[in-house]
Amino acid sequence: PPLLLSLSPAPTDRQNSKSLSLWAGGQAAMESPTSAASRVDFYGFLDRMRRPEAADLFRSIKSFLASLSLDEPSAEADGARVQAFFAEMEAAIRGHPLWADATHQEIDHALEGLEKYIMTKLFDRTFAASPEDAAADAEVSDKIGLLQRFVRPHHLDIPKVLNNEASWLIAVKELQKINSFKSPWEKLLCMMSCCQVINNLLLNVSMTNDRTPSGADEFLPILIYITIKANPPQLHSNLKFVQLFRRETKLVSEVEYYLTNLISAKMFIINVNGHSLSMEESEFQKHMESAKLGTQMSVASPSSSQGLATSTSGLQKQIDAEGSRFPFMDSETENLTQAELKQLHGLYRKTVTRYTLLSKALRKLSIDEDQLLASVDDS
Amino acid sequence: MGCSSSLPANSTGGLGNINNENSATDSKNLKVKLVLLGDSGVGKSCIVLRFVRGQFDPTSKVTIGASFLSQTLALEDSTTVKFEIWDTAGQERYAALAPLYYRGAGAAIVVYDITSAESFNKAQYWVKELQRHGSQDMIMALVGNKADLHEKRTVSSQEAQEHADMNNMFFVETSAKTADNINQLFEEIAKRLPRPTPLS
Numbered sequence A: 001p002p003l004l005l006s007l008s009p010a011p012t013d014r015q016n017s018k019s020l021s022l023w024a025g026g027q028a029a030m031e032s033p034t035s036a037a038s039r040v041d042f043y044g045f046l047d048r049m050r051r052p053e054a055a056d057l058f059r060s061i062k063s064f065l066a067s068l069s070l071d072e073p074s075a076e077a078d079g080a081r082v083q084a085f086f087a088e089m090e091a092a093i094r095g096h097p098l099w100a101d102a103t104h105q106e107i108d109h110a111l112e113g114l115e116k117y118i119m120t121k122l123f124d125r126t127f128a129a130s131p132e133d134a135a136a137d138a139e140v141s142d143k144i145g146l147l148q149r150f151v152r153p154h155h156l157d158i159p160k161v162l163n164n165e166a167s168w169l170i171a172v173k174e175l176q177k178i179n180s181f182k183s184p185w186e187k188l189l190c191m192m193s194c195c196q197v198i199n200n201l202l203l204n205v206s207m208t209n210d211r212t213p214s215g216a217d218e219f220l221p222i223l224i225y226i227t228i229k230a231n232p233p234q235l236h237s238n239l240k241f242v243q244l245f246r247r248e249t250k251l252v253s254e255v256e257y258y259l260t261n262l263i264s265a266k267m268f269i270i271n272v273n274g275h276s277l278s279m280e281e282s283e284f285q286k287h288m289e290s291a292k293l294g295t296q297m298s299v300a301s302p303s304s305s306q307g308l309a310t311s312t313s314g315l316q317k318q319i320d321a322e323g324s325r326f327p328f329m330d331s332e333t334e335n336l337t338q339a340e341l342k343q344l345h346g347l348y349r350k351t352v353t354r355y356t357l358l359s360k361a362l363r364k365l366s367i368d369e370d371q372l373l374a375s376v377d378d379s
Numbered sequence B: 001m002g003c004s005s006s007l008p009a010n011s012t013g014g015l016g017n018i019n020n021e022n023s024a025t026d027s028k029n030l031k032v033k034l035v036l037l038g039d040s041g042v043g044k045s046c047i048v049l050r051f052v053r054g055q056f057d058p059t060s061k062v063t064i065g066a067s068f069l070s071q072t073l074a075l076e077d078s079t080t081v082k083f084e085i086w087d088t089a090g091q092e093r094y095a096a097l098a099p100l101y102y103r104g105a106g107a108a109i110v111v112y113d114i115t116s117a118e119s120f121n122k123a124q125y126w127v128k129e130l131q132r133h134g135s136q137d138m139i140m141a142l143v144g145n146k147a148d149l150h151e152k153r154t155v156s157s158q159e160a161q162e163h164a165d166m167n168n169m170f171f172v173e174t175s176a177k178t179a180d181n182i183n184q185l186f187e188e189i190a191k192r193l194p195r196p197t198p199l200s
Helices: A010-024 A042-050 A052-069 A075-094 A104-121 A131-147 A165-180 A184-208 A216-230 A235-245 A253-270 A281-300 A304-321 A338-364 A369-378 B044-054 B092-102 B117-133 B147-152 B157-166 B182-192
Strands: B029-038 B068-074 B080-087 B107-113 B139-145 B170-173
Touching (some): A052 A075, A052 A104, A075 A104, A253 B080, A281 A369, B029 B044, B029 B092, B029 B182, B157 B170
Parallel strands (some): B029 B080
């Protein structure tokens, strides 16, 4: 059947197995994502669907996709129809001769395969398809872009003992993978892997330091911080997509809990203010303003080396024009007296000290010096 | 010990409700989502860890995560209740996120520290919040933790009991440290869960 063969899941599968192994590599756990059944046996599903006995199922899939395509895309309405179809197909597969002797696990694989197949087909129609979703994604991403510049672990009540850049980086990378996949299950796995890395960190710290774990009091702040660091692509749309299109029967228990945490991380970020970061509102606004300034500068001159070249020549002219305000600017080196050299050396020291401090201050504000110079020239 | 608890008060809240999709699987094996609320540092997660580790049924599958735990409790009437326990961050800055967690919960435990009046105030806030926005048939427990520190007590058990009675909750004082009343707490919640009516 050409419809099935046209699908090419290959490029992302290797990454996926890495996510899977990370998640499974955690502590022994109970349901779905952690069990052996989590290996999405997609090719197995495709193979079975190619058999003549599966023709009826195949027809159902084809006609479902066709009927959906007749209506205007709407993620919410599509979500309800897709969920109903999943339930219908689940019943059909359970009662199908092809799966007559299948284990619970094999049936689960088939259903995962079905979800992945359907959602890959419907991806463009259902993922971040509306202008509202695109706007919401941009809003979250812009907000995070600003927060990244000044939010530090202590603003969120993360105790120092849990500061572990290496673990955090792994969690960040896991979360940033969400757009490498098109199926709700695989996207969800990226989120779960991220949470699992945090859990492992909390577990390790509590064991090595003989410290009572504080549960969500520590988990959520770290997840929020990781989310800010990661600025995961299209966070709003990814969360919405998983909520609407992950098979309902699988979005329960632990998986539902961790998804809820990521949804609350997003909500915290959208509503963030001075109070939520333990600072005066005025201080928060000041941070946001200078973060915006920093962002504008990076946007204004994306290529700093080029910008610098023109800007120094521009600055040179300006300084030349104002030369009379600075001593020695027009002096010839060989004409300087010993006393003048001494004075010049003093000025040099002051200038170096001041420049070093300024440079440090700029770095603290995450402002790139070269870009700043370029922007002075532009104005 | 003077810190022994007052045992569950009589409450009728939620009893007799049926078909609660959040707490029922079948008549013998129940499943319930339980949410934990309370100020940070009152020992929410210690209570749960005590409960989860205290069960020695080798056949039960236990998930130990930092903030999500699940444990199955077998009752005398041969029903089992699987608790899926959702912890929430107790710091003030995260309070606005709580509704995302208690939505759809069949049970809630509101925890305070008997040595901290501040944490009791916070507990009262959560109780009010649940009364307003939680589901009608939610089983709610008010729990005064750190009962082993009774010499530092600042919240009287009588006051807490009254507050619980007023809000149709049951009240118990626990010590996650000595495991006092931990099992009783979960057993009492299990007993109060609405049973699905068997198909006639």
